[in-house]
Amino acid sequence: MRNLLIIVMAFAGLFSCAKPAGFVINGQIKGKASGAIKLMKFNDGKWLTEDSTTIDKGKFVLKGKTTLPELRLISMGPQTIVAQFFAENGSLSLEASMDSLNSTEVKGSQSNDEFSILRKELKNISKETQILQQKYNAARQKGNEDEMKKAQIDYEAMMGNQKVYTRNFVREHPKSTVSPLIVLMQLAQEMSAHDIDSVVSSLDPSIQSSIYVTELKKVADKMKITNVGALATDFTLNTPEGTPLALSSLRGKYILIDFWASWCGPCRKENPNVVAAFNKYKDKGFDILGVSLDREKGAWVKAIADDHLTWHHVSDLKFWQNEAAVKYGVQSIPFSVLLDKEGKIIGKNLRGEELAKKLAELMP
Numbered sequence: 001m002r003n004l005l006i007i008v009m010a011f012a013g014l015f016s017c018a019k020p021a022g023f024v025i026n027g028q029i030k031g032k033a034s035g036a037i038k039l040m041k042f043n044d045g046k047w048l049t050e051d052s053t054t055i056d057k058g059k060f061v062l063k064g065k066t067t068l069p070e071l072r073l074i075s076m077g078p079q080t081i082v083a084q085f086f087a088e089n090g091s092l093s094l095e096a097s098m099d100s101l102n103s104t105e106v107k108g109s110q111s112n113d114e115f116s117i118l119r120k121e122l123k124n125i126s127k128e129t130q131i132l133q134q135k136y137n138a139a140r141q142k143g144n145e146d147e148m149k150k151a152q153i154d155y156e157a158m159m160g161n162q163k164v165y166t167r168n169f170v171r172e173h174p175k176s177t178v179s180p181l182i183v184l185m186q187l188a189q190e191m192s193a194h195d196i197d198s199v200v201s202s203l204d205p206s207i208q209s210s211i212y213v214t215e216l217k218k219v220a221d222k223m224k225i226t227n228v229g230a231l232a233t234d235f236t237l238n239t240p241e242g243t244p245l246a247l248s249s250l251r252g253k254y255i256l257i258d259f260w261a262s263w264c265g266p267c268r269k270e271n272p273n274v275v276a277a278f279n280k281y282k283d284k285g286f287d288i289l290g291v292s293l294d295r296e297k298g299a300w301v302k303a304i305a306d307d308h309l310t311w312h313h314v315s316d317l318k319f320w321q322n323e324a325a326v327k328y329g330v331q332s333i334p335f336s337v338l339l340d341k342e343g344k345i346i347g348k349n350l351r352g353e354e355l356a357k358k359l360a361e362l363m364p
Helices: 002-017 109-144 145-172 178-190 193-203 209-223 265-284 297-306 323-327 352-362
Strands: 023-030 033-045 046-056 060-063 070-075 081-087 091-096 106-107 236-238 244-246 254-262 288-290 313-316 335-339 344-347
Touching: 023 081, 023 109, 033 178, 046 313, 070 236, 081 091, 081 109, 109 145, 109 178, 145 178, 178 193, 178 209, 193 209, 254 323, 254 352, 265 288, 265 352, 335 352, 344 352
Parallel strands: 023 091, 254 288, 288 313
Antiparallel strands: 023 060, 033 046, 033 070, 046 060, 070 081, 091 106, 236 244, 254 335, 335 344
């Protein structure tokens, strides 16, 4: 009987030490006594409801499940995000206040602790870049070229600091699923397929099945479609007038496919460089196809006029689900691909002086 009791206790110990089957969030929101609240999970390009409940005297409980730590949202409607955090199986706690939701704390997840530190640092850098953008715009309105150049140099230096910090984070956290996500968000668009493959291989085997690693592999595969020397994938989208325009119909000239949007600050800042290149080489066999990731036609058309973008423009007004952007694996904008007269890719993401130098080589 004693031996049987020992065996039973041993099995009980095994079960008690097993990993939790899911996670439970015990939350409290000051200033919110009641109302609906949801746990949201990102799947197949959309945020979907994983669990929902009602707030009772400021408290709520939400449940979910994840194989590896993944990003989650808790919301009280599309306009009110309570928290954005990394969830992992176990017991989590959330403390929030309606007058300061940006300071919501989620505890019980090591991955979220790492994510919080990363977000805080990137937020500080973002504030600095916004200030520099404002300085650039103010100088531009005054026509002060010296101040514009200084703001541009400082902006590029700050963006460089952001990339260095992000790369260091990934190198120092190879076992964290935060690492592949931040590569997707911050670095992937400016990396080559080979570089992405190298990052993926540097991550720990324990997170290779992460959805973010899977997405990175997909991005790399799509980037291989836009490798220099490859024939550009054709697509057809509508102009602002509603007329279908195919990329292949523009062959016979050097073509810059320029992915941008009216709401994209860096795109609008780069537009003067693109305008200068177009005006200099348009009579020498150079043309541009602007592909907008806008959602509102009015904003798109107004930006075209305001920035004097006098070349071809197309869009399906589907935001990041833009058909051409999806085909070309676009993860951030501005993004561009330069084609030769036969439609082969001869350059990617050429901006400012790099674009001017390349066009000068092609059309001296």
